[in-house]
Amino acid sequence: MKYPTGINKEYKQKTSHSKRGMKLEKDINDTNEFYLASNIAVIHKKPTPITLVKVSYPSRNKAIIKEAYFNTPSTTDYNGIYKGKYIDFEAKETSGKSFPLSNIHDHQIKHLKQIDNHGGIGFIIVRFTKLNLNYYLGIKEFLNFTENNGKKSIPLEYFTEFGYKIKDTYNPRIDYLKIVDYLYFGGKYD
Amino acid sequence: MKYPTGINKEYKQKTSHSKRGMKLEKDINDTNEFYLASNIAVIHKKPTPITLVKVSYPSRNKAIIKEAYFNTPSTTDYNGIYKGKYIDFEAKETSGKSFPLSNIHDHQIKHLKQIDNHGGIGFIIVRFTKLNLNYYLGIKEFLNFTENNGKKSIPLEYFTEFGYKIKDTYNPRIDYLKIVDYLYFGGKYD
Numbered sequence: 001m002k003y004p005t006g007i008n009k010e011y012k013q014k015t016s017h018s019k020r021g022m023k024l025e026k027d028i029n030d031t032n033e034f035y036l037a038s039n040i041a042v043i044h045k046k047p048t049p050i051t052l053v054k055v056s057y058p059s060r061n062k063a064i065i066k067e068a069y070f071n072t073p074s075t076t077d078y079n080g081i082y083k084g085k086y087i088d089f090e091a092k093e094t095s096g097k098s099f100p101l102s103n104i105h106d107h108q109i110k111h112l113k114q115i116d117n118h119g120g121i122g123f124i125i126v127r128f129t130k131l132n133l134n135y136y137l138g139i140k141e142f143l144n145f146t147e148n149n150g151k152k153s154i155p156l157e158y159f160t161e162f163g164y165k166i167k168d169t170y171n172p173r174i175d176y177l178k179i180v181d182y183l184y185f186g187g188k189y190d
Numbered sequence: 191m192k193y194p195t196g197i198n199k200e201y202k203q204k205t206s207h208s209k210r211g212m213k214l215e216k217d218i219n220d221t222n223e224f225y226l227a228s229n230i231a232v233i234h235k236k237p238t239p240i241t242l243v244k245v246s247y248p249s250r251n252k253a254i255i256k257e258a259y260f261n262t263p264s265t266t267d268y269n270g271i272y273k274g275k276y277i278d279f280e281a282k283e284t285s286g287k288s289f290p291l292s293n294i295h296d297h298q299i300k301h302l303k304q305i306d307n308h309g310g311i312g313f314i315i316v317r318f319t320k321l322n323l324n325y326y327l328g329i330k331e332f333l334n335f336t337e338n339n340g341k342k343s344i345p346l347e348y349f350t351e352f353g354y355k356i357k358d359t360y361n362p363r364i365d366y367l368k369i370v371d372y373l374y375f376g377g378k379y380d
Contacts, residue, residue, distance in 0.1 A: 036304070039307075041308065042301070042304045042305060042308055042310075044264070044265050046236050046237060047236060047237040047238060047239040047240065047261075048237060048240075049237040050237065050238075050240065050255060050258075063259070063260055064257065064258075064259065065240060065255060065257065065258040065259065065260070066256065066257070067254065067255065067256070068240075068254075068255040068258060069253070069254065069255065070253055070255070071237075074234070075234050079269060079270075080269075080276075081276040081278075081305060081308045081309065081310045082308070083308070083309070084275075084276070084308065084309030084310070085274075085276070086270075086271040086274070086275070086276040086310075088271075111232070114226070114232045115232060115271060117229075118231065118232055118271045118272070118273070118274065119271065119273070119274030120232075120271045120274070
């Protein structure tokens with residue numbers, strides 16, 4: 001979601017719980033802008049899906065949405081292309097020492113599974129906010145966890161063992177393509 | 191855009207000019223659903239980009255968008271994966287015998303050019319509504335036209351010469367991947 005600067009106060013005050021994940025989102029958007037400007041990759045965040053109910057047209061070329069609702073997303077937030085490969089991922093923050101599976105929709109997991117089946121690169125990025133750690137976890141490793149036990153959250157230990165830490169850097173902020181390079185293109189991971 | 195069934199009357203009456211292109215959009219969405227259900231490809235329409243201004247929260251888990259505006263899209267409407275390749279396109283209708291370039295945003299052309307540079311498959315689908323013809327035009331052929339003359343629209347003849355007619359079929363409605371198959375995977379085009 002893009003929040004304009006002239007944002008309504010009512011909105012600002014009441015959305016604190018919805019703003020979780022905004023910092024990670026900003027870091028990823030900045031990273032994607034860096035990739036695009038540097039001609040490294042073309043990866044964009046998808047707009048937030050909504051259902052329109054009421055739109056008014058005060059003049060011919062102006063439309064104001066007067067009533068709409070947020071939809072449950074059927075795909076992930078980010079996709080694009082890198083070195084000719086299709087890239088698709090979801091990014092989430094968590095404040096604890098494990099990643100609650102309720103944070104990610106079933107539809108999104110199903111989508112990433114389909115991407116993997118069709119030869120794309122699917123993964124999730126999870127930020128452990130209090131520990132200031134970002135992890136890349138491939139969709140195969142994600143499914144390996146969820147399909148083989150009934151736990152409701154993935155512990156940090158699983159990420160350290162089967163995921164890849166994304167180092168904090170200045171620009172790009174979250175260089176997740178370094179992990180993709182290591183896993184798919186013979187790049188270094190140190 | 192997804193228009194709910196319980197749509198407001200004010201909206202319905204005043205949006206006739208905005209509904210141009212809706213029929214093609216529906217046909218492409220149906221086609222993409224067919225591809226997905228048949229495990230042929232994973233291609234989705236992106237949500238319409240909006241800028242939120244005012245959202246109210248009548249209860250903890252309910253959000254109503256009270257004021258928002260449509261943004262100019264920075265990418266195309268459709269992308270996804272087919273046979274491991276990244277697919278990206280924009281679809282437009284035109285009622286005349288040529289395709290007005292004003293129908294497609296500069297950002298979208300730039301985006302398709304970037305996709306092409308990174309090894310993806312980028313194109314546009316144009317429906318000539320009165321002639322009931324659908325054409326696939328590759329981004330390279332599109333740019334060949336726009337970069338080599340100052341015309342404000344691409345005549346149908348250019349599509350018949352450098353594009354590919356997408357045949358009307360029942361299911362899928364608009365089998366555009368048949369053209370992709372022909373151009374990139376040695377498939378037949380008859």
